[in-house]
Amino acid sequence: MREAMIITYILATICILSVTVHASQCSMNGIPLVRNISELPQDNYGRPGFLHTTLAGSLLHGMKEIEVWLQTFAPGTHTPIHRHSCEEVFVVLRGSGTLHIASNTHTKFPGEPLVYPIFTNSTFHVPVNDAHQILNTGEHEDLQVLVIISRPPVKVFMYADWYMPHTAAQLKFPYYWDEKCYKNNETPENDEL
Numbered sequence: 001m002r003e004a005m006i007i008t009y010i011l012a013t014i015c016i017l018s019v020t021v022h023a024s025q026c027s028m029n030g031i032p033l034v035r036n037i038s039e040l041p042q043d044n045y046g047r048p049g050f051l052h053t054t055l056a057g058s059l060l061h062g063m064k065e066i067e068v069w070l071q072t073f074a075p076g077t078h079t080p081i082h083r084h085s086c087e088e089v090f091v092v093l094r095g096s097g098t099l100h101i102a103s104n105t106h107t108k109f110p111g112e113p114l115v116y117p118i119f120t121n122s123t124f125h126v127p128v129n130d131a132h133q134i135l136n137t138g139e140h141e142d143l144q145v146l147v148i149i150s151r152p153p154v155k156v157f158m159y160a161d162w163y164m165p166h167t168a169a170q171l172k173f174p175y176y177w178d179e180k181c182y183k184n185n186e187t188p189e190n191d192e193l
């Protein structure tokens with residue numbers, strides 16, 4: 001009986017501790033208003049050569065309308081081909097690469113994308129629901145971009161290739177960097193094309 005009580009006590013303590021840890025990673029409380037970018041957490045979310053930092057996020061900082069990310073792509077790395085029903089603005093801080101973008105949201109699949117070179121100090125935006133991919137096509141230099149995206153947390157639809165039908169694109173929600181702090185009581189809106 002006594003042992004059972006001790007075990008219950010230990011389990012309860014572990015439970016409370018893990019809830020506290022979870023809350024402190026995802027809570028807006030205690031996060032300074034002015035933050036040193038070099039000291040913010042960054043992660044590659046299982047993608048070698050990629051680094052993501054959420055500078056201002058809906059889950060981490062309570063942003064309602066926009067979210068700001070800093071991302072680095074090593075030479076040869078890229079985003080998946082994907083779309084999202086929100087606006088996205090890129091500022092290239094460093095390096096160069098390629099934007100692939102297909103605007104055929106009225107056809108069954110994206111189709112052959114338009115290809116644009118992107119370079120340090122360039123900026124571009126991706127219209128709502130246009131399938132796109134950012135690639136570091138360089139050989140030596142990292143590509144670093146500042147990303148401003150609306151309607152957070154982002155709902156990403158991923159394509160295996162440019163000829164996959166829009167309706168077959170795979171919804172990834174919450175997206176990788178939102179997984180840890182996302183609470184399941186919110187369901188994504190239907191953004192099917």
Ligand SMILES: *[C@@H]1O[C@H](CO)[C@@H](O)[C@H](O)[C@H]1NC(C)=O
Nearest residue numbers: 034035036037038039040041
């Ligand atoms: C920001 O963080 C970096 C890395 O820790 C540090 O070297 C730098 O001094 C910090 N900047 C300020 C203004 O505190």
Ligand SMILES: *[C@@H]1O[C@H](CO)[C@@H](O)[C@H](O)[C@H]1NC(C)=O
Nearest residue numbers: 092093094095119120121122
């Ligand atoms: C980027 O633009 C700023 C402002 O025009 C300029 O000072 C800077 O030299 C530019 N950097 C590069 C790498 O072109």
